[in-house]
Ligand SMILES: O=P(O)(O)OC[C@H]1O[C@H](OP(=O)(O)OP(=O)(O)O)[C@H](O)[C@@H]1O
Ligand SMILES: O=c1cc[nH]c(=O)[nH]1
């Protein structure tokens with residue numbers, strides 16, 4: 001529970017590369033996936049193991065396997081798709097629940113336009129992925145709808161989070177854990193994170209950069 005800034009040297013280095021104003025779409029995408037894989041490693045370190053005896057090359061051998069924990073990855077469209085493969089690299093059998101949220105650039109209010117969730121949410125850990133946690137509106141709205149659909153254990157992975165957004169999410173949902181590559185300084189007057197990454201959706205999809 002709470003917010004965890006994962007200050008691993010490889011994450012710090014890769015995030016530094018992502019902040020360059022001249023970064024290409026290709027590099028931004030690749031780095032987003034790589035950092036997500038590193039965040040996933042950290043966010044799953046408390047998963048429980050169960051001993052299991054298998055047939056090894058020299059006879060029976062006791063190994064360990066992850067138990068019971070069924071997972072659904074929840075990318076928040078659009079930008080969250082840029083992190084999906086990074087989680088799937090480590091958990092290739094996880095089911096995917098897609099949620100579409102769009103933020104009104106004037107009011108900064110998030111609204112849901114798609115909700116395609118897998119079943120048995122009460123038996124799965126939900127891992128939400130979205131590169132940017134700014135005001136927190138998109139994240140809160142996603143957590144609200146997941147809980148309504150039965151989720152009881154929720155973790156959120158973000159590349160960059162604003163302190164204001166973290167505070168808002170944890171005030172609304174104190175039982176949720178947030179793993180982020182960086183807690184940045186603040187939001188600007190347009191709700192963009194500083195120093196941030198700019199518009200992550202535009203950078204991942206190669207669409208027009210907004211004047212932010
Ligand atoms: O914390 P918030 O203030 O809600 O802002 C963060 C949200 O804004 C961005 O999405 P956007 O609405 O730009 O949609 P996109 O991913 O389709 O670009 C980003 O990917 C988050 O979902
Ligand atoms: O800094 C921000 C805030 C919202 N959405 C983004 O893509 N970037």
Ligand SMILES: [Mg+2]
Nearest residue numbers: 199200201202
């Ligand atoms: Mg966007």
